[in-house]
Amino acid sequence: MVSLEKIDKSYVTGSHRLHVLKAVDLEIESGEMAAVMGASGSGKSTLMNILGLLDNYDGGSYRLDGQLMRDLSETRAAVLRRQLIGFVFQSFNLIPFKTAAENVALPLYYQGLGRRRRQAAALEYLERVGLRDWATHRPSEMSGGQQQRVAIARALVARPKLLLADEPTGALDSETSHEIMELLQQVNREGVTVLVVTHERDVAAMTRRVIRLKDGRVEDAHARLPDA
């Protein structure tokens, strides 16, 4: 599904140059569910952004679903994103003035689907995350766990092949975190490749593989979890 070869990424701020990813090699098979762990600043989010086509890389090559992702125009990246990738963020990133259903339906709007079909799909996916009754509520009326489930429904509604979740449980308590991870496990069982960035051992334990980053390099692509 994902194939990274010697990916380099630097940020230039003024005269300062920060080498964030250093020759990252990584293979993720279709249908895998993996956790990405590492210290703060090790480059986890940067890696996810590159995988999600939200950011460019400087060197190496990235293949997604067999296609080489290089020098994409913004427009091409947007089209690929809406076909292949779903995002879940730590801060949920729901549009505050839209209802749960409207938020979930948004990716389908950009795919050009008709309103009725969007509406139906949005309700279907809200049902799957257990929030069918919350369809007409706005994010501000929901708990963090509920908001994150709406975000997951939104990430899934366009049937992506790859789900990228950057600290999806970072703002949630452990019980809610567990529920969210169970949801992601279920998504993975249905065939979606899931990649979760996390600092939490319990969260990582619910995946089937741990990728450990250290200082911009893959320290261990099949790490063992430290004992609790």
Add this chain to the structure above:
Amino acid sequence: MSLIDRDHWREIYETLRGNKLRTFLTAFGVFWGIFMLMVMIGSGNGLATGVLTNFSDGATNSFFVWAQSTGKPWRGLPRGRAIQLDTGDTEAIRREIPEAAVVCPRNQLGGFQGGNNVTRGTKSGAFSVMGDLPEIARLQSIRVVEGRFLNPLDVDERRKVAVIGERVRQVLFGRGEQALGEHIRINGVYFRVIGVFKPRRSQGMEEDADQTIFVPFTTFQSAFNYGPRVGWFAITSRDGIPASVVENKVLALLRERHRVAPDDLRAFGHFNMEEEYNQLQGLFAGIRTLIWIVGIGTLAAGAIGVSNIMLVIIRERTNEIGIRRAVGATPFTVMSQIVFEALVLTTAAGYLGLFAGIAAIELAAAALSGTEMIGFKDPQVPLASAFFTLLVLVASGILAGLVPAVRAVRINTVEALRAA
């Protein structure tokens, strides 16, 4: 992403509705700008129309000529010789100056400051009594409210008939008393009242318009022993010929007929409505230009304001735009949405402002139409102005959207998402 895509409009509508205060503030800026512009154009036009109409009721191509005394000796005749116009001059002007459309010889008896000259039974008053031809009606802003005005037969048959002003009626007749068919005495001669008139509107220049009595020119001459004498001429030029041109011809003819030096400017007095009218026209053209400059400035300020608000909004909306792009919106989609949002907002608000402005103007016009307010008439916004304004509006709407839209697309998606 086409214009007729209902979903596209719905998405814009939902975004605008989802942010009511922001939408309201932006819309109000545009609304107010357009509203003020319309009110300004309307009242500017009202002022211009009002003053110009008061100045003269349509007969802007008219002029007056009267005789004074010579300022120079000429062909053995002395300086200071008094000149008398007469009916021979009337015929000569009609015969030799075809550019003169209406030639009205006029005489006047009495006047505002004169003693009482008109009586009816025990009632009496001091009024201007005019000996006139029926054509004078075209040069006067009067409206016959009862009976009729003078006609050619009155003149031909030297009928002793009179058309009296409303004020004259009030003085000579009691409340509810019939004036038509009754007789009044002017300088001892009986005249039958055939009509009552009112000034068309309050005339700054002709305050005493309704204290006037019109009698046939010929009757006036014989009844008051004027013989062929003419007090002055009121003349209009034919359409398309400037009054001043005809005026000069008339003056030249009169100088010749009365043996006055061709360059003697004292011998005949004259007053040309056209010149004054043109001066006023120029003044109002200036005022209108000023209004447009100020108005377009207002509009531009409005558009810049909207653009500014949109920029602030973009900053505020950065996260939303990041989300939209993360879920697959292309830069073009994001841009077109923002441009259309601004367009819808400015056009709708502007249209409302246009409508409200015109409504306010129309209301003012309706309120004024009954009254006789001096110097303000028919305030209105020409269709072309309204249309042009609408055009500027749409253009400014697109511009107001484009600036922030370009900015919205320049923002890196990752950065945008982080701005929660």
